[in-house]
Amino acid sequence: MICKRSLVRRTAVVTVAGAAALVLAACGGDSDNGDASGHDGHGAGSSSASASASASASASASVQEKHNRADVAFAQGMIPHHRQAVEMADLAEGRARSAEVKELAAGIKKAQGPEIKTLSGWLTSWGEDVPAEGGMDHSMHDTGAMMTDEEMTELENAAGTAFDTAFLKLMIRHHEGAVAMAKTEQADGMSAAAMKLAGRIITAQSTEIDRMNKLLGRS
Missing domain, CATH: 1.20.5 (Single alpha-helices involved in coiled-coils or other helix-helix interfaces)
Structure with missing residues (x-):
């Protein structure tokens, strides 16, 4: 049990x-x-x-x-255009007779130098080529946007009142080319920053065109 x-x-x-x-x-x-x-x-x-x-x-x-080919073309075209304007402005310091022409030239150089850096920075960030120093698109001469080599040589050889007159006439045409390029950017571009810069160029250079015409006695 x-x-x-x-x-x-x-x-x-x-x-x-x-x-x-x-x-x-x-x-x-x-x-x-x-x-x-x-x-x-x-x-x-x-x-x-x-x-x-x-x-x-x-x-x-x-x-x-958020940019397109028009933005790239604007930057790549405006860089050599601005460089030539700065080159022209540099000539005024030692050749111009009019204090107003010298002041105008200094203002152009002060405004467009930094814009060249801005435009170059955009192209770099977009993976596009920055135009080389001294490189110019000669097709732009036909649009009246840029001076020919001959015109630049004539300006370099001028002095005093002759320089003032030549500088103003050439720079008016140069500015008109820049304004046209900027208007194209505003019409066809996509980059908000580039279109904003184009607007500033149109305003500033149109004002300078009026000022230069007055100096020439055209208005």
């Missing part, structure tokens, strides 16, 4: 131990599933971060794409 009771107790212990093992196994399975969920969650986070990074990259690319 005692032996039977002992057997029953052992059976109960084994049964309880087995049940406990099953419970622990189940808990362990839940833990594994929890870890898996954690990994899945991390994976989802990675996917979300990746999507976010992709969206940011797209947004950045969109910003870079």
Whole structure:
């Protein structure tokens, strides 16, 4: 009888131990599933971060794409145009007789020098070529936008009142070319910054054209 009771107790212990093992196994399975969920969650986070990074990259690319060929043409054309205006203005200091012509030339140089740097910076950021120093698009001569080599030589050889008259006439035509280029940019461009600069060029150089015409006695 005692032996039977002992057997029953052992059976109960084994049964309880087995049940406990099953419970622990189940808990362990839940833990594994929890870890898996954690990994899945991390994976989802990675996917979300990746999507976010992709969206940011797209947004950045969109910003870079907010310019077009008209903007590039404007910058690449205006840089040598401004350089020539600065070159002409440099001649005035030692050759002009009129104090007003010298003052006008100094103002042109002060305004257009920084604009050359701005335009060059845009081209670099757009991955476009910056016109080399001394490089000029001779097709622009036909539009009246730039001086020919012969005209620049004549200006260099002039002095006094003759220089003043030649400088004013040539610079008026030069400014008219710049205004035309700027109006084209406003009509066809996409870059807000480039179109804003074009507007400033139109306003400033139109005012200077009026001033130069008055100095020539044309108005």
